[in-house]
Amino acid sequence: MPESAAARDAIEMTPTLRRPAPELGPRARRTIDLILAATKEVFLARGYGGTSIDDIARAAGVSRASFYTYFPSKRDALLALGADAGHHAELLIDELATLPETGRAEAIAAWVARYFAFLDDYGSFAMAWPQAAHEDDELRAAGMRGHLATCRRFGKVLESLGSSSLGDPAHLGLLVFSMLERTWAQCRLYRAALDEREVCADAGVVITAVLSGRPIRRREGG
Numbered sequence: 001m002p003e004s005a006a007a008r009d010a011i012e013m014t015p016t017l018r019r020p021a022p023e024l025g026p027r028a029r030r031t032i033d034l035i036l037a038a039t040k041e042v043f044l045a046r047g048y049g050g051t052s053i054d055d056i057a058r059a060a061g062v063s064r065a066s067f068y069t070y071f072p073s074k075r076d077a078l079l080a081l082g083a084d085a086g087h088h089a090e091l092l093i094d095e096l097a098t099l100p101e102t103g104r105a106e107a108i109a110a111w112v113a114r115y116f117a118f119l120d121d122y123g124s125f126a127m128a129w130p131q132a133a134h135e136d137d138e139l140r141a142a143g144m145r146g147h148l149a150t151c152r153r154f155g156k157v158l159e160s161l162g163s164s165s166l167g168d169p170a171h172l173g174l175l176v177f178s179m180l181e182r183t184w185a186q187c188r189l190y191r192a193a194l195d196e197r198e199v200c201a202d203a204g205v206v207i208t209a210v211l212s213g214r215p216i217r218r219r220e221g222g
Contacts, residue, residue, distance in 0.1 A: 028070070031060075031062060031066060031069075031070065032070050034060040034061065034062060035056060035057075035060045035062065035066075035067055035070065035071065035077065036077065036080060036081060036084075037060070038056050038057075038059035038060035038061075039051075039056050039060075039077045039078070039081060039124075040081060040121070040122070040124040040125070041059055041124070042055045042056055042059050043078075043081075043124040043125070043127065043128040044123065044124035044127060044128075047127065047128060047131050048074075048078065048128040048129075048131035048132040048135075049131050049135070051074065051128075052074075053067055053068075053074055056074070056077065075132065075136065075139065078125070078128060078129070078132055081122065081124070081125045082125055082129065082143075084122070085121075085122035085125045085126075086146070086150065088118055088121075088122065089118070089122075089150060090150070090153075092111075092114065092115060092118060093150075093153055093154050093157055095111065095114070096108075096111055096154075096157050096158070096161075097157045097160065099111065099161065104161065104208055105201075105204040105205050105207075105208040106201075106204060107204075108161075108203070108204040108207050108208055109200045109201045109202075109203060109204025109205075110200075110204075111204075112180060112200045112203045112204060112207075113196075113197070113200045115180055115184075116180075116184050116187070116196065116200065119180075119181065119184045123181070123184060123185065123188075126181050127185070129143065148170050148174070150173070151169075151170045151171075151173030151174040151177060152168070152169050152170035152173055153169075153173070154169075154172075154173035154176070154177060155168075155169025155170055155171065155172035155173030155174075155176075156169045156173075158172055158173065158176060158207070158211060159172065159211070161211055162208075162210070162211025162212050162213070172210075176207060176210075179203075179206075180203065183199065183203065187199055
């Protein structure tokens with residue numbers, strides 16, 4: 001997710017999900033959910049390279065054999081997270097396109113807060129993705145296509161909200177995604193020292209200024 005700016009990033013590779021039976025029952029689905037939740041947790045704490053199957057299984061409270069019952073590899077767990085993150089990222093981009101013209105900076109700030117909430121769920125993917133891509137040429141090539149397509153769509157929506165353009169909307173989407181992901185990570189790291197509502201409000205001012213082509217002006221009282 002992400003990429004660095006990936007989150008959210010649609011990956012053009014399909015995760016392999018093993019099915020021990022033709023239909024997955026409630027117990028199997030619960031186990032898969034536990035494994036994916038643990039994968040998020042461990043990737044965020046240890047990164048992709050520092051995470052083992054045993055780490056994920058231990059965090060999920062399942063056996064190593066249970067992990068392999070549903071996922072052939074750590075890579076497939078990453079891809080499953082990426083597919084889910086990409087779906088939710090597309091919904092957020094759709095939502096951004098509907099923001100009102102009045103109070104634009106405030107509306108964007110509220111959207112940024114929702115994007116941060118999205119990263120609370122999928123930021124681990126955004127952090128783990130570039131590490132995995134550095135190690136896996138096939139993953140990097142396929143993921144790059146999906147990621148840049150998402151960035152381009154995001155950039156086009158951003159441009160539709162303003163009056164300026166950088167030329168290739170993928171560049172704008174990549175820049176803003178990257179800025180927000182890094183800011184989210186620092187907000188989580190420096191949680192005690194930062195007011196996240198103020199950070200989101202300032203992000204709304206910065207993004208609005210970029211889209212309008214006007215100098216950034218601090219909010220009154222900021």
